[in-house]
Amino acid sequence: MFKRRKPRSYGQMASEMIYPRGGWRRAGTYVVHRLRRLPDQPHRIGRGVAAGVFVSFTPLFGFHFLSAAAVAWLIGGNILAALLATFVGNPVTLPFIALVSVGLGRHILGLKGELSPNFIFREFTQATSELWHNVQSVFGPEVAHWVRLQDFFWQIFWPYVVGGTILGLVVSIATHYLTVPVFLAYQRRREKQMATRIARASDRLAELARARAARDAPPPDKGQ
Numbered sequence: 001m002f003k004r005r006k007p008r009s010y011g012q013m014a015s016e017m018i019y020p021r022g023g024w025r026r027a028g029t030y031v032v033h034r035l036r037r038l039p040d041q042p043h044r045i046g047r048g049v050a051a052g053v054f055v056s057f058t059p060l061f062g063f064h065f066l067s068a069a070a071v072a073w074l075i076g077g078n079i080l081a082a083l084l085a086t087f088v089g090n091p092v093t094l095p096f097i098a099l100v101s102v103g104l105g106r107h108i109l110g111l112k113g114e115l116s117p118n119f120i121f122r123e124f125t126q127a128t129s130e131l132w133h134n135v136q137s138v139f140g141p142e143v144a145h146w147v148r149l150q151d152f153f154w155q156i157f158w159p160y161v162v163g164g165t166i167l168g169l170v171v172s173i174a175t176h177y178l179t180v181p182v183f184l185a186y187q188r189r190r191e192k193q194m195a196t197r198i199a200r201a202s203d204r205l206a207e208l209a210r211a212r213a214a215r216d217a218p219p220p221d222k223g224q
Contacts, residue, residue: 040078042183047077050176052085057097057168059160061124064089095121098160101167105159108166120156127152 038045051071060067064086072082089097095117102120106113127149134144 038078038081040081042180042187044076044078045081045183046176046180047075048072048079048081049085049179050172051075051077051082053088053175054168054172056086056089057101057164057171059124059157059164097164101164102156102160103163104166105161105163108162109159111155111159115156123152123156127157
């Protein structure tokens with residue numbers, strides 16, 4: 001009943017993950033709208049948003065949803081808010097997040113040399129492919145190779161973890177303290193609007209009841 005008349009192809013699904021059909025601005029507006037209307041306490045929504053933002057700074061690509069839900073559960077945040085907040089780590093922002101996180105991590109760990117976003121994501125792709133090859137080698141005749149993965153771990157992945165954790169903590173904490181007052185003000189405004197609507201509806205019902213009572217009242221006896 002609610003399915004598309006023409007199902008999307010896998011190519012369309014992939015392209016919309018990179019660039020949504022309505023644009024990133026519309027997608028961001030939708031996420032903010034959903035966050036504001038979550039039926040939960042503002043501090044729990046704020047914690048959930050903080051969890052999603054924090055996870056967006058980690059190199060756990062493909063596991064951001066699960067990681068955000070786990071972090072939100074651990075800190076008592078709203079899990080749906082955490083899932084929505086992972087929108088921070090989208091294809092537009094991820095190159096900047098990766099560049100700054102890896103750069104900061106390499107600086108802290110004393111590693112020299114700057115890496116470009118293209119190089120970082122290319123290494124992630126190759127490391128994933130090689131890891132899958134090594135898993136298959138357990139059940140087949142292929143030979144596992146771990147040297148390249150070791151270099152990837154110490155040169156890129158571990159610096160990403162270190163730098164991303166620091167940046168993620170700073171940004172997520174700031175996001176929490178900035179968003180809680182916003183959610184609180186929005187919910188108070190909604191409660192006020194709802195109270196106004198209820199009062200208007202009550203007044204309208206009272207007017208209708210008085211009009212009905214006046215209509216149904218017996219006419220006065222003219223003989224008295």
